[in-house]
Amino acid sequence: MNNRILKLDPLTANKIAAGEVVDRPASVVKELVENAIDAKSTSIVVEIREGGKTFIRVTDNGSGIDEADITLAFERHATSKLRNIDDLNTILSLGFRGEALASISSVSQIELITKTDSQDSGTALELHSGRIISSNRIGTTRGTTFIIKNLFYNTPARLKFMKSDSTETAYINDVVSRLAMAHPNIAIRFINNNNIVFSTSGNGNVIHNIVSIYGKELAKNIYHFEKNHEKIVLHAFVAKPSFHRGNRQLQSFFINGRYIKSLLLQSCVEEAYRTLLPINKYPICFLYLTMPPELVDVNIHPTKLEIKFSNEEILKSFITRCIKEALYRQNLIPEVSLQTTKPKEKLSNMVIEVLPSVNRNHPEREKKYEPRLEDMKDKFPIVTNNKVEQNHIIPMVHEEQVVFKTSVPPTPVVTTNDNINQNSLFNDINISQIRIIGQLFHTYLVGEYNEALYLIDQHAAHERVIFEWMLNKFRSRSVMIQHLLVPTVVELTFAEWSAVMDNIDLLIQFGFEVEDFGQHTVLIRSVPMILGEPEAKGFFQEIVDHLINDHTAVTDYKIDKLIAMACKEAIKAKDKLDVTEMNELLKRLETLENPYTCPHGRPIIISMTKYEIEKKFKRV
Secondary structure: OOOOOOOOOHHHHHHHHHHHHOOOHHHHHHHHHHHHHHOOOOEEEEEEEHHHOOEEEEEEOOOOOOHHHHHHHOOOOOOOOOOOHHHHHHOOOOOOOOOHHHHHHHOOEEEEEEEOOOOOOEEEEEEEOOEEEEEEEEOOOOEEEEEEEOOOOOOHHHHHOOOOHHHHHHHHHHHHHHHHHHOOOOEEEEEEOOEEEEEOOOOOOHHHHHHHHHOHHHHHOEEEEEEEEOOEEEEEEEEOOOOOEOOOOOEEEEEOOEEEOOHHHHHHHHHHHOOOOOOOOEOOEEEEEEOOHHHEEOOOOOOOOOOEEOOHHHHHHHHHHHHHHHHHOOOOOOEOOOOOOOOOOOHHHOOOOOOOOOOOOOHHHHHHOEEEEEOOOOEEEEEEOOEEEEEEEOOOEEEEEOOOOOOOOOOOOOOOOOOOOOOOOOOOOOHHHOEEEEEEOOOEEEEEOOOEEEEEEHHHHHHHHHHHHHHHHHHOOOOOEEEEEEEEEEEOOHHHHHHHHHOHHHHHHOOOEEEEEEOOEEEEEEEEOOOOHHHHHHHHHHHHHHHOOOHHHHHHHHHHHHHHHHHHHOOOOOOOOOHHHHHHHHHHHHOOOOOOEOOOOOEOEEEEEHHHHHHHOOOO
16 A cells, blocks of 8 residues: 655755745845854855845855765754754744755855864865855855856746846845845945946945945935833934835835844834824834843744734834834934036035924923934945945934933033034924914915924814814813713624723723624714714724724824824815914914924925025125
């Protein structure tokens, strides 16, 4: 009788494993660069040709592979990172499963050159489809070089599903970029078809890496702050709301030096930016979290891109609040330039004008935050588009050091203001001090302050005023309720009824007095007065729908509803206002948490400097 269950041979097993770990050239690059990082490298060079399909070379100056361990390194589940199951709870290295090299070697032709400090000479090893072809001694420097040729040459089905060279190159660029951002203390160079795509300095400065990889314009629009909470440290680099993207490509999250994908962190960022961005626009951010490894599980995904946190709710609240407070600390008034053609500037003379925060009469917040400016004068060559630019002064960024009361206060930092534009028009702006000089198109208020012209969208401003007033009512549990003469009967499914019964207190906070009426039916005895009975019933059903999935998300939908109501109640464009009404609107705007954008993310105030206007009239 033939056995129906057979044990796969090692080559077949490795090819199957390769499907989990190595699905395209970018996966190979990721595994090899992570190994180089784990080897304590300070310099890594990644070179590819034809999208990585025919040639990938990763060279590092790390510790190298000992001669006795070379052949074992290509066996499945061979690793230097783990000794027993308990080590998984404290793992900090990027790789630890011991599958990468075995998987890569099974679907490619590999050349390996490596040397350790303890060896007089290095070793050159060649493998095809996982089989050793040759092994020789060779003269080389300390470190390791992997050359991967003809990826998937022995699995034509996989090769057939590769994308174009440009697409595969884009995937690799994304991987190398994020690894470079995750490890700013390592100099990483990426070369495509003999052209340098980017090169980082390895000096540990994240802003320098942003300049090298994503460009000076993004670096000029980045805020940096640091916050601590118990055992969690957050270093955040977040872009101004006016500097956004139509996708999430420029959102990067790093945990203990590992780039990850996290819906939790993604939702934290977008919640913090909500009402600051236009619809269908996404924030730009680079978040670095450091926490004890036992609070993170990185072993839930074959490529370790997805992780689990031990206490997601605390982390979500912490990060969302940190980013929101840091954003609202800034001056978010966009400055309009009338210049149509941008003159060429010498990079060595480029200095960014930092816009200090608006004084919004919040003394407690002013005391809590201690903003500082760091003049980054580190000079190093930056390589972009295969060109080296020397003596480049990296742009200054707004930087804050903020710690919660539970953490140790940071060491005082000496502030240098040598390169700050002392004539900045935005120092100590107080919105209520803007002098209104008229109304434009019965839609925009026109004002002046400190040699700058301001245009204020009266509809957006009043909409924000009403929105925050409504929101504060709900947050303070001071919602006015309306008792119904005849209770409303609502029939629910069992799941909906259970969700309502489990969240009675939450519904009361929203102004709904609900009681069980039997047979999966409830009575609504009171509703929020601001909604009115007809609209309240529909909104109650919306709450129930989302309670089934996640009751914490209800607040989001409540805010969305408030936005819609604020639009209906706000001053409409084309309404003519007198001077008293205009000034009163500005005074109310000044007291808001966010006076810069309407609840939809559109700007409320824009400014133009006197200098820009005079240039248009050829006076300067």
